[in-house]
Amino acid sequence: MPSNGSKEADDSQTWELAERCLLPIAFSHAIAVILATILNTFGISQTSSFVLFLLLLVISVGSTLFYHNLKVTAAGKAILITGCDSRVGYALVKQLDDLGFTVFAGFNNKAENEDIMQKLKDHASGRLHVLQLDITSERDIHSTFLYVNENLPDGAPGLWALVHAAAWVTLGECEWVPPSVLKRSIDINFIGLARLTQVFLPLVRRSKGRIVLISSLLARIPSPVRGIYCALKAAVEAWGSCLRLEMRRWGVDVVIVETGEYVSGNAWLKDNTALLEQARDMWTQLDPQTRKEYGQELFQAEMLALEKYTQGPEADLTAVTRTLMDAVVKTFPMRRYTPVTRSERIQALCNHYLPKPIYDILYTN
Incomplete structure (x- = not known):
């Protein structure tokens, strides 16, 4: 995680282009070798495979870059975004509204976010719709579906994109988390997400649109104190990957945006004090024998670990x-985006390729 006083450059776009171009480059080399061999064998031409490779490389990479940067038109397209009371959801609503999309902004609790909603309305166009949408409420989900279906732009066959920005971060030792907190975390981060998608898929399918899921690099990196969050993000990634395969026949894209650990530990949290109070409540709910085995000193150390991800x-x-934005507006979005820092990307690679004992020595305190 980058320190508070420094900011690492975002090189995620470079990685995305490299991922897009890797397969065309490999195919260009293979086809060049095959063509050169055929031409030389039959005496048609003595062109070298390297010259053919350069020619095919220019054509394939140029076509890939054109394909990579194509964007859809915003007119007549509607987007539903959950969790707009978070910084990321709020920012996304503003940017998509500015581009000309019809945006349905779902707030977990309208009564608690009146100031934010009013500010959003004041700076947005008349296309913006602000909705009450608690993704754990079946009533909210169905009322939102009816409202969206009745207020789609003229001529729109369905919903262009469903963006899941709602999240609820649960931090603490796996043994500490009480059943009520565990259930709420599962309901918001996975069950609610899956249920909302089930209800809205017919609308998305009609427009051959896309589902955008926000995951985390922690889905692939084990991290003490954040075990529940790691598990749920891993579940979202596995579920999203299966959904993508199932939706291919309908022309529906399922895109996973895998954020860095600092973002997912801070940006979705509105009240850091409440988070620390939640952790203390977890501690007090443990039975006395378990508290004795962990000890107050370890608990204080864990509190400092929580502050590292919530303060600054x-x-x-x-x-x-x-x-x-790319996941929503690109004509051909990537299956996975990973906007993380260089150090986080290196950590993920080490976790994937290094023996686990070596990784634990390097990254686990």
């Missing part, structure tokens, strides 16, 4: 919102 300057969301 606000996380820079530029890279995250940029990738979310």
